[in-house]
Each structure stands twice: as C-alpha cells, then as structure tokens.
Amino acid sequence: MxxxxxxxxxxxxxxxxxxxxxxxxxxxxxxxxxxxxxxxxxxxxxxxxxxxxxxxxxxxxxxxxxxxxxxxxxxxxxxxxxxxxxxxxxxxxxxxxxxxxxxxxxxxxxxxxxxxxxxxxxxxxxxxxxxxxxxxxxxxxxxxxxxxxxxxxxxxxxxxxxxxxxxxxxxxxxxxxxIDTTELQKYKNTDKKKITSIRGMLPLYRIDQIFSSREYCQINEGINFIYPYHEDNYLKNMQKCMGSKDIDHGRLNKKDMYNLLSNSFLAISIPISDSSPRSVYEAIFLGCCVAITSNLFIESLPKCMRSRIIIVDLNDKKWLQDAIQKAKKLVKNDYIPSAEAINMFDxxxxxxxxxxxxxxxxx
CATH class of the missing domain: 3.40.50.2000 (Glycogen Phosphorylase B;)
Known part of the structure; x- marks a missing residue:
C-alpha cells in the first residue's frame, strides 16, 4: 500500500x-x-x-x-x-x-x-x-x-x-x-460579553497595540488573551500591562478555546503580516466579530464572513474603542454560515x- x-x-x-x-x-x-x-x-x-x-x-x-x-x-x-x-x-x-x-x-x-x-x-x-x-x-x-x-x-x-x-x-x-465547521456549530451562545485576543504572544502579532489603544481610550473592559505560542520576554512585558479584569489563558485546548470564543462578541487579530488565519475563521464561525487590519485575504471571503470583520487602522489611536462599538451592534445578529462558506472552509x-x-x- x-x-x-x-x-x-x-x-x-x-x-x-x-x-x-x-x-x-x-x-x-x-x-x-x-x-x-x-x-x-x-x-x-x-x-x-x-x-x-x-x-x-x-x-x-x-x-x-x-x-x-x-x-x-x-x-x-x-x-x-x-x-x-x-x-x-x-x-x-x-x-x-x-x-x-x-x-x-x-x-x-x-x-x-x-x-x-x-x-x-x-x-x-x-x-x-x-x-x-x-x-x-x-x-x-x-x-x-x-x-x-x-x-x-x-x-x-x-x-x-x-x-x-x-x-x-x-x-x-x-x-x-x-476548519472543523461541524464541531464549531455546536458551540452556540447568544450571551456574548467578552473580548478575546486570539493570536500568538509575539511582536509579530502586535499585542502591545491592544494595550496602547485601550489606555488611550480609557476603556474599562477586560480582555481575554489566548495564544498557541509565545516569546518569554514579550509575554512578561505584556503581562505587566494586564489589568485586574484581564485574563491570561495561555494555550487552550480546542474545547476551551471554542467555549471562550462562543462567549466573545469581539476577537482581535492584528499581526504585521498574515496569510489566511485559521483562528480568525474559527472565531467568525463561533459568532464573533473580528477586528483585523486590512489584508488581501478578506476579499476572497464569502459575504456572510466579511460581514463579521471590522477593519481597523492602527494609526487611529481609538481603533479598539471603535471596534468594540461596532462589534456590539453587529453581534446582535446571529452568525449563520452560508453554503459558500461551508464549502470553502470545511x-x-x-x-x-x-x-x-x-x-x-x-x-
């Protein structure tokens, strides 16, 4: 064989x-x-x-x-x-x-x-x-x-x-x-109150920009941080920026990650460069809105997925505040994947x- x-x-x-x-x-x-x-x-x-x-x-x-x-x-x-x-x-x-x-x-x-x-x-x-x-x-x-x-x-x-x-x-x-669309659709939650950062704890993923915008806007909401990998010194520096309402989850197994994202109205993904981020697609299928910087991959997404994406400009210091406001409005409508989305991403x-x-x- x-x-x-x-x-x-x-x-x-x-x-x-x-x-x-x-x-x-x-x-x-x-x-x-x-x-x-x-x-x-x-x-x-x-x-x-x-x-x-x-x-x-x-x-x-x-x-x-x-x-x-x-x-x-x-x-x-x-x-x-x-x-x-x-x-x-x-x-x-x-x-x-x-x-x-x-x-x-x-x-x-x-x-x-x-x-x-x-x-x-x-x-x-x-x-x-x-x-x-x-x-x-x-x-x-x-x-x-x-x-x-x-x-x-x-x-x-x-x-x-x-x-x-x-x-x-x-x-x-x-x-x-x-992505595992069948499994993801089991995690349905309409009570979405959390904000979650979903990328690696490395300079490439610009986690520091999240803290900078939050501080500038004096946002009082806590953020959940999950990351599959990290750089030790960068993680320590970011942990110094975390407040009492923030939760540092580290690397979660899939079940716990899916549970967290199904309870989140906004996921954040703002790397310096990106190809086709699996974590962004999983977050969308779990009902999140996702704050991302402009990227070519967005153009290829089905309409139902593009509707959950909030494009942010990191040069605008209020980007996080604006993303939170937009996400709270968008998330009132449940995410229902189209046949095109299933065919493309299953x-x-x-x-x-x-x-x-x-x-x-x-x-």
Whole structure:
C-alpha cells in the first residue's frame, strides 16, 4: 500500500490537523506523520493514540525549557547543526517506504526534502514567505531552492501565491486548509460579553497595540488573551500591562478555546503580516466579530464572513474603542454560515479536494 507521509513538527497544531484530516478522508493509503519534534520548550504533547507517528532524530531534550527569542535562535542553530543526521534519517525512511508521497509542513521540512532529493509537496507558512526572505539573503536562497524543487506548492491565500511567484517563479495552488465547521456549530451562545485576543504572544502579532489603544481610550473592559505560542520576554512585558479584569489563558485546548470564543462578541487579530488565519475563521464561525487590519485575504471571503470583520487602522489611536462599538451592534445578529462558506472552509471538504486533485495524481 502506498503511503502519504506528512513531514513536520508533531507539536504544530496546523500540521497535525492537516495530517488527521487526510487520515480521516483517505481509505486506500496509509497516512503517517514523520517528525523531529514531539513537544519541548513548554509545548504540550498533542499526539493522540490514533496518530501514526514515525520519528527522525527527536530534538526535544536539546531545546530550552521555555519559549523565548534566545530559544528560537538556538533551535534554528541546532536544527542546522544536525541537518546531516536528519538527511540520513529521512533517506533511510524513504528507502524503507519507496514511492511514498511526502507533504512537508513548513519550510524547514521542504528544505530537508530538497537536500534529500526526494519528491515532495510543500506548504510553507505565512511569515516564511511574507517576511523572512526580506530579512535574510541566506534564507531567501534556500527558500527559493526548496520551492522550485517541490512537485507542488500548496498555500492558503492569494497573497502567499503572489509572493511565491515573485520570489521563485513557482505557481502555487491555493487551497484553504479548513476548519472543523461541524464541531464549531455546536458551540452556540447568544450571551456574548467578552473580548478575546486570539493570536500568538509575539511582536509579530502586535499585542502591545491592544494595550496602547485601550489606555488611550480609557476603556474599562477586560480582555481575554489566548495564544498557541509565545516569546518569554514579550509575554512578561505584556503581562505587566494586564489589568485586574484581564485574563491570561495561555494555550487552550480546542474545547476551551471554542467555549471562550462562543462567549466573545469581539476577537482581535492584528499581526504585521498574515496569510489566511485559521483562528480568525474559527472565531467568525463561533459568532464573533473580528477586528483585523486590512489584508488581501478578506476579499476572497464569502459575504456572510466579511460581514463579521471590522477593519481597523492602527494609526487611529481609538481603533479598539471603535471596534468594540461596532462589534456590539453587529453581534446582535446571529452568525449563520452560508453554503459558500461551508464549502470553502470545511476542513473535510478542503482536504478531499487536495486528496482528489493532488495526492491521487501521485498514487
């Protein structure tokens, strides 16, 4: 039986969700997740008994105990140092599992496949295309090599497709990675009183701008902060800005996150750059209005989803106050997803499209 191998970090929610969706929707292939990371740096182990995990050289115990900027630098250096080991491990795996379909999430694993000279499909993350190539010439060179080596590149937004074309000349395919629309629609709550920040606790996500606008407007409402990952020093600085009404939830499991968002009238997502944010779509399906800065992905959304988005200008110091006022009015109407929204964002429908149009061509 031919195998589909998802190559990535097993602590990465996005990669694991993709893997489980492929596993759920594929009947004639064995689906495996191949990883060099299980947890480490304070991340919880999210592997389930039903997951089929194969291992490269696992680096967890060589990483820092907590997430930090220094820890990020060390992790990247260490990954480079042991790259020959991972190349050897991946080549050995490929020999034992000939003709497997490899799908690498994200860029590091695409580079690993390119160096191993194995056929692969690649899915880079947003900042790996939108930000990093502009900061590092060396990274830019490796990214271009990996993108050109891929049999196919799958991304989740037109913005990413455009940037990849400009960067490497490669025509990427746009496929929404999807969300669990069936599960999300179970969390219905009309008593929405909370405000929730839904992105990472990193400078990229500009959490400091939330506090700045709140202080300027003298807003007395508390804010819930949830984040899948953080940078230790940035988190400490943001915690100093939190008031008695704020709640620092950290990383929540899906059930608790869905419960919180179903009780929220406003979610906030204002990163420096963005591709196609899964957390924003989940928040909308849970009935939130979402404050975001202008972004190309908004134009591709169905009308029912665009109606829940509040575009903010961070140069206007009152942006948070205005967003709160607008959200309180908009949220009076329940969010009812259209057939177009379901077809576009349901993860099973999305994954089936990828299986039928891309994976099956390789089998």
């Amino acid at each position: 031919k195998k589909i191998v998802i190559l990535g970090g097993a602590r990465d929610y996005h990669a694991m969700t993709w893997y489980r969706s492929v596993q759920k929707n594929t009947t004639n292939c064995e689906v495996i997740f191949l990883s060099d990371l299980i947890a480490g740096e304070g991340f919880s182990n999210i592997i389930l008994p039903t997951d089929k995990i194969e291992k490269l050289f696992i680096i967890d115990k060589f990483l820092f105990r907590k997430q930090s900027k220094l820890g990020d630098i060390w992790r990247n250096i260490f990954k480079l140092l042991i790259l020959p080991i991972q190349i050897y491990k991946l080549k050995q795996f490929n020999k034992k599992n000939p003709n497997s379909i490899f799908h690498a999430h994200p860029m590091y694993y695409m580079i690993l496949c390119w160096l191993c000279q194995i056929n692969f499909i690649g899915s880079p993350q947003g900042d790996e295309i939108l930000i990093r190539p502009k900061k590092s010439i060396l990274y830019r060179i490796f990214a271009i090599k990996a993108l050109r080596a891929a049999q196919c590149v799958i991304v989740d937004s037109q913005n990413m497709k455009n940037e990849i074309k400009n960067l490497s000349g490669v025509d990427a395919l746009v496929h929404q990675y999807g 993860q099973d429908i999305s994954i089936k499209r990828v299986i039928d149009t891309i994976y099956m061509k390789e089998i």
